[in-house]
Amino acid sequence: MSNYDRRDRQDETAMWDAGEVRRQESAQQQRRGDEKRRSARRRTGTAIYLVCVVLGSCLLAGIGWLMINDLCSLNKAPVEVEITVDEGDSVSDVAKKLKDAGLVNSKGFFQLASGFLHYSRYVEPGTYKLNSDMDFRALIVNMHDWKQDSMDAQGLVQVTIPEGYTVRQIIDLLAEKGVATKAELEDACANFDFENYSFLSSDTLGSIDRMEGFLFPTTYTFDKNKTAVFAVDTMLTMFKNQVSQQMLEDIKNSPYDLKQIITMASIIEKESIGDDTERKNISSVIHNRLERPNSEKGGRLLQLCSSINYIMVHDGISKFDTTIESPYNTYIHEGLTPGPICNPGLSAIKAAIYPADTDYYFFALGTDDKSHFFTDYNEHLRFINSAEYQPIYS
Structure with missing residues (x-):
């Protein structure tokens, strides 16, 4: 091999070595760049992860705090x-x-x-x-209702008797509440001689109707372990206690006895849908017709729908009829009904004893759910023929 050829070969080898060095340096630089980028991505990913963890923890802590607040009733407005x-x-x-x-x-x-x-x-x-x-x-x-649990454990039951309930309705209610059986209550009302109550007539012994008007409507706590007689006696005692000595004196000085006043009160209770003023005005209509009868104003006929309704319920009549033959029909029989038609509350009893001082002889229910009162028949007739009148029965 000539010297020229050897030099060419050495030059080629040197050139290859230089190129290889450059390639290796370039590869190393690329690897270093890739490593830096991977490192940067790792740092970014770690940062994002940490941010997510922190935000998630804050969110969960916030939700947890809100739930604890709700569960434990913290920081709530007073309600x-x-x-x-x-x-x-x-x-x-x-x-x-x-x-x-x-x-x-x-x-x-x-x-x-x-x-x-x-x-x-x-x-x-x-x-x-x-x-x-x-x-x-x-x-x-x-x-x-923890109170009810305690009462149940003692065999007690609380019963509210609404004003205006009849004796039959009261018996049904007490039987439903488990105070006693219906048969036991009917027997107590009809046959037991409640001798401590002078207002009960012995003439009607044997009929539950003798209790009508005298079972005072209010809220009672009855003992289921006691007898039906005890339950009835409790209501009679309440009636006796509600009618004060002064009220009895005022009744004695009036044209009526206690039974007649309670009868009047029972009618007022059934006719009234409003307040004490309305009750006293209704009472004045009844008093005026009974005490100052006027043939042009109905005479002593009270002509009250409540008396017909009592007959319908009592005798099982389905159709409203003012011609029904019954001593309780105030459209054909003058004066009060033979006895109370329900058990009135204290307000109705007081209204019967102390009526308003009026010249009213008529009243009728209006579409405004109020009773309207009149002094003469023509005014009354115009009202019941107007659109303002609200018929109670058809």
Whole structure:
């Protein structure tokens, strides 16, 4: 090989070595760049991960704090409301009522928590006073009638007798509440000689009607372990206590005896739908017709729908008819009915004793749900033929 060829070969080798060095340096630079980029991506990913962890933790902490606030009733505006749980209400229905009332913040969370707080064991239909100081457990526990539980354990039952109930309605109500059986109550009313009550007539012994007017309507707590006689005696005692000595003196000085006053009061109770003023005005109509009869103003015929209604219920008549032959029909028989037609409350009894001082002889119910009073028949007739009149019976 010539010197020239050797030099060319050495030059080529040197050139290849230089190129290889450059390629290796370039590769190393690329690797270093790739490593830097990968390192940067790792740092960015780590930073994003840490930010997500922090944000997620803050979010969960916030949600947890809100849930704890709701569960434990913290930081709530003061609210006190009545919540009614209706028969058939679901947990969702009750949760919505609580949320709408401002007692819970989250309907869903209350539903979730209710399972752990024994919702089904406590919550029952009823109306309850609740407030925003109550946590979830307190809300659930307070939607339960604990007083009734105590009464049930003692064999006690609370019964409210509405004003205007007849003796038959009272017997049915007491039997329904378990105070005694219907047969026992009917027997006590009809046959037991309640000798301590002079207002009960011995002539009607054997009929439950002798109690009509004297079973005072109010709220009682009866003991189921005691007899039907005890229950009836409790109501008679209440009547005796409600009619004061002064009232008895005023009745004695009037044209009426106690039974007639209670009869009048029972009619007032059934005819009235308003306040004491209306009751006293109705009483004045009855007093005026009985004490100052005027043939042009109905004479002593009271002509009261309530007397016909009593006959219909008492005798099982389905059609309203003012010509029914009965001593209780005030359209064909003058004066008061033979006895009370219901059990009146104290306001009606006082109205019977102390009527308003008026010249009214007529009254009728208007479409405004108020009684309208008149001094002469023509005024009364114009009213009942007008669109303002509201017929009670058809």
